[in-house]
Amino acid sequence: MSDDLKLLDDVANSEYKWGFVSNIESDNAPKGLNEDIVRFISAKKNEPEWLLEYRLKAFRHWQTMTEPVWPNVTYPKVDFQDIIYYSAPKPKVQLDSLDDLDPEIKATFDKLGISLEEQKRLANVAVDAVIDSVSVKTTFREALLEKGIIFSSFSEAVHEHPELVKKYLGSVVPYTDNFYAALNAAVFSDGSFCYIPKGVRCPMELSTYFRINSAGTGQFERTLIIADEGAYVSYLEGCTAPMRDENQLHAAVVEIVSHAEAQVKYSTVQNWYPGDKEGKGGIFNFVTKRGICLGNKSKISWTQVETGSAVTWKYPSVILKGDNSVGEFYSVAVTNNMQQADTGTKMIHIGKNTSSTIISKGISGGRSHNSYRGLVKINKSADNARNFSQCDSLLLGDQCGAHTFPYLEVSNKSAKVEHEATTSKVGEDQIFYCNQRGISTEDAVGLIVNGYCKEVFNQLPMEFAVEAQKLLAISLEGSVG
């Protein structure tokens, strides 16, 4: 390896900065998975009969399925009997206000850089915090309720708005969808629920922070977002996880329903523990995220910045059912060291004049593998459907891999589909140019990479974009100089 490549390699190698374990007593289910565990979870959460039935059906279906394998991803087989499926932090007191929050949990948030107090004061972000499995605290509920907006933990929604949950749960991602979606439907512990009524524009960004805490617990959140006709909401999801030697499974499901003329913007910044430099430990992130544009002119945008996890398998998708509906996918996926990511999107065009945009930026360093896998499907019914896809890969060294797998299925001749793909390396001449202006190599790589991701960062809400830039800089930070 030349010195320059070595340097890039060093820059690409960085330490995980969020690896701390907080000490909150947890209330665990016994290890393993069977019908009793499913019943245990449901009972713990005091669930109505219909939901237990739903879980059991999903579980029985899951048992008939086999774990999928992907050609470009290798990892040790997950032992599903070696996982604890339920773990709730024990609240010491009933929480009435933010001030009652467990100081440990609070400290955890502080370390994560989100102080609830701060956010309360700023009063423009509502946070639903999920540590392990139970939603600890939902802020701003009252302020939102005035507008008729429901933003709560999934469990609460089950009790308070069973008709909505019953109507929409599994309507976008049925439990039969895939192996992990079935598993999630059987054992999901908690997550967020959000409903924006007709014509209401949600006045603040809704935000959820997920964090995997207990050793050996899988996290199976379930998120359901519904924007009724003409509604608008921007939803932010951030994730971190402590450093552990063993791998932890994360299999979430997110469902979005966007009615006629409604718009949902869903942004994720994911920096779960990616494992150490040799690939030991880290999160397996197998997530199913899908939205449906049900009515005329409805819109769903996914924006994701993925820097964490040992293995990521994730394809936020949009079903464009309503005529004139719009689907967007903006993604930055960074892999480093031994990380593997297989991510992309599916845009399923059903309605007339539907359009979709895909902008994917993959960045790979170390010995990592980064794949974009995307499907654009234009159904027979989708007259004048349009898609534009741009998939760029940036290599930070010569030992990493970038792959692009665009799949295209067009069954309507009036469709217009454009695909562009590029692969580039951070140029030594670019770095030298920065050096010559007084900028260190490490900062130069940060600058160049951030520039490369600009189109995606532009889609994020301001504060989140700043966070994402910092995160990127940190993931690329190394031992240079």
Place this chain on the structure above:
Amino acid sequence: MLTIKDLKASVEEKQILNGLNFEVKPGEVHAIMGPNGSGKSTLASVLAGREEYEVTGGEVLFNGEDLLDMSPEDRARAGVFLAFQYPVEIPGVSNANFLKTAVNEVRKSKGLEALDSKQFLKLMQEKMKLVEMDKTMTQRSVNEGFSGGEKKRNEIFQMAMLEPSLAILDETDSGLDIDALRIVANGVNALRDGNRSFIVITHYQRLLDYIVPDFVHVLYKGRIVKSGTKELALELEEKGYDWIKEEVDATLNA
């Protein structure tokens, strides 16, 4: 300010600089001319610290310090600026953002506080006038989609922002029409303050009508083979390089 002694350098095993000597004092403007491939850009790259260029002998002192021992960014922070013959594009990074990072790095190394956005904007507006630069240029990505002339002008703009003590201009005039040439030269002249030194690498005498040098050197086969004042440039314009080549080759073969 800058003392180069018997400098030898090679790239890809090929010796390019063959024992180069010269000295630049504060406030002086030195022009370096010479036929294509004589090693002018190589000299500029070696001074700026480009890694592919291996120094195989000699020394370079910059304000008494061993320049060759410093990293490229430290050289820049110490006041060495190179206006590139081929400026590099950095997509997605605005000129303003790039320069703010650079300016604040240089300030940090001098123990000065970083400029905030307002102060930086003010500085930028002031310097933009020097090169008659359009406001929109600062929001565009570094050199991306810039015309040849815009790129060169941007180099001079960066120089004005960074206020180096030694500026090396590598064929900043090539590819410029007469108006752009005048703008670039005016920018450079505005920065001549009696202390700041310049090494102006050029092919054509034309630029030296605008930027009047104190000394003119001819580089050929990796050596300075002739030095003089601005009259030398006029002579070269008139007679070309052949007579020098013949002179040198005759002595080399003797």
